[in-house]
Amino acid sequence: MANRFENKVRILDMIRELGRASRPMLSESLDINLPTISNLTKELIDAKLITGDGFEKSEGGRRAELLILNPGFATVIGLEMGLTGIRGVLADLGGNVLDRVQGPDEIALEKDAMVESLLQVAEMLKSRAPAQRKPIGVGLGISGLTDENGRISREFPHRELWKDVPLAQLLEQRLGLPAQLGNDVQSATLAERRHGGARGARDLLYLSISHGIACGIVVDGRLYVGATRNAGEFGHTIVEPSGPICYCGNYGCLESLASPSAVVNQALDAIRKGVQSSMGSATSLNLKSISAENVFRAADEGDRLATNVVTRAAEYIGLGLANLVNFFNPETIVFGGEVLVHGYRVFNEAIERTFRARVLPILQQPTRIQISALGRDAVAIGGSMLIFESLFDEPEKLFAVSEGRPLKVGHEAEKPPDKRGRKQRFQSVKEVEQGLSRWRRLSMNRQATRDR
Numbered sequence: 001m002a003n004r005f006e007n008k009v010r011i012l013d014m015i016r017e018l019g020r021a022s023r024p025m026l027s028e029s030l031d032i033n034l035p036t037i038s039n040l041t042k043e044l045i046d047a048k049l050i051t052g053d054g055f056e057k058s059e060g061g062r063r064a065e066l067l068i069l070n071p072g073f074a075t076v077i078g079l080e081m082g083l084t085g086i087r088g089v090l091a092d093l094g095g096n097v098l099d100r101v102q103g104p105d106e107i108a109l110e111k112d113a114m115v116e117s118l119l120q121v122a123e124m125l126k127s128r129a130p131a132q133r134k135p136i137g138v139g140l141g142i143s144g145l146t147d148e149n150g151r152i153s154r155e156f157p158h159r160e161l162w163k164d165v166p167l168a169q170l171l172e173q174r175l176g177l178p179a180q181l182g183n184d185v186q187s188a189t190l191a192e193r194r195h196g197g198a199r200g201a202r203d204l205l206y207l208s209i210s211h212g213i214a215c216g217i218v219v220d221g222r223l224y225v226g227a228t229r230n231a232g233e234f235g236h237t238i239v240e241p242s243g244p245i246c247y248c249g250n251y252g253c254l255e256s257l258a259s260p261s262a263v264v265n266q267a268l269d270a271i272r273k274g275v276q277s278s279m280g281s282a283t284s285l286n287l288k289s290i291s292a293e294n295v296f297r298a299a300d301e302g303d304r305l306a307t308n309v310v311t312r313a314a315e316y317i318g319l320g321l322a323n324l325v326n327f328f329n330p331e332t333i334v335f336g337g338e339v340l341v342h343g344y345r346v347f348n349e350a351i352e353r354t355f356r357a358r359v360l361p362i363l364q365q366p367t368r369i370q371i372s373a374l375g376r377d378a379v380a381i382g383g384s385m386l387i388f389e390s391l392f393d394e395p396e397k398l399f400a401v402s403e404g405r406p407l408k409v410g411h412e413a414e415k416p417p418d419k420r421g422r423k424q425r426f427q428s429v430k431e432v433e434q435g436l437s438r439w440r441r442l443s444m445n446r447q448a449t450r451d452r
């Protein structure tokens with residue numbers, strides 16, 4: 001028999017998974033009697049962890065109040081650092097952005113300058129936060145590879161000198177708040193599933209195209225990170241064995257054929273060889289300033305060269321996506337990252353067209369494609385979620401925050417939760433799963449009784 005604490009955690013997990021839930025629904029799905037649910041939810045409301053959010057639709061009878069996680073419970077600084085720049089948000093538990101700081105658009109070549117810009121963005125968000133909204137932690141979604149504890153940035157794309165930078169520690173020292181790192185695309189995927197258009201999706205692929213190409217994966221409701229937390233390097237899947245060499249050292253990776261910089265290089269090559277284009281000519285002096293944006297836009301405006309280059313890149317991506325969907329069978333694909341979110345018509349349509357043409361027929365219709373609802377904030381909101389998710393992984397911390405106790409910083413915080421704690425969490429997650437299916441079964445029975 002679970003104790004009060006465990007039952008409160010189960011209630012929180014259930015509400016978090018469903019988005020909103022009524023007391024009768026919690027009672028049925030968790031198999032706890034209604035008076036106990038009422039007591040426990042009152043305690044959770046007093047602790048500011050949950051709050052009422054309207055009433056459920058019902059045909060006659062009393063309508064039950066719906067409960068959600070309280071967005072105002074706490075705020076966290078969420079950061080993004082990638083080749084497209086640095087930005088940060090102050091986000092609440094509901095994924096709402098309360099403040100936003102845009103750092104440099106292009107990041108410095110030199111490591112120390114990059115780190116300093118990042119720290120300044122975080123500091124500015126902390127200092128601007130109103131007294132009742134002071135952040136309790138800072139999370140960073142970063143490109144490249146991170147260590148498995150989310151403390152160290154191991155590698156950063158196209159920066160050979162970037163090796164094992166202890167960013168979590170640096171953020172903690174500067175801000176006095178606990179910090180956590182995660183892969184940028186994985187962070188965005190987390191945000192999209194909790195707060196974006198793919199809310200609650202059980203199986204989801206988040207295709208991100210900004211500077212590079214990557215994919216976030218949610219399998220059966222859980223973010224799939226892989227054995228060393230580096231799953232989703234979709235850009236380095238091989239789509240043309242004899243294709244051009246990639247910066248990873250391989251031939252024919254998706255990145256080398258279809259990334260925005262590959263698109264620019266292909267357009268420039270052709271123009272230099274004398275191909276006519278609205279983007280420039282072999283003799284123009286400003287050829288170097290042609291950006292990926294210029295090429296995507298020229299394609300949308302009907303430029304023949306740009307259309308062909310962009311369409312071919314999109315076809316490679318659509319083909320790779322068909323392989324992924326055949327493999328994972330997601331219910332939804334979210335288009336994220338700067339380029340896809342911008343919604344260039346020729347590019348996005350050619351990806352979807354090729355994907356639909358190449359994927360297995362039985363998966364063609366059921367697979368939805370949607371543009372990220374969080375847009376350019378997805379990674380930064382995801383950064384903030386690294387901290388929020390860690391609270392739910394160790395619920396003692398959640399209750400500590402509700403009592404106004406600060407989270408531990410540094411060495412203490414580095415200790416991963418002990419094995420027993422982890423086992424208990426898995427138990428709770430499993431119970432929520434079972435509770436959900438019990439609830440669905442009961443609802444269906446009720447529906448069937450009504451229909452009879």
Ligand SMILES: [Zn+2]
Nearest residue numbers: 236246248253
């Ligand atoms: Zn590669």
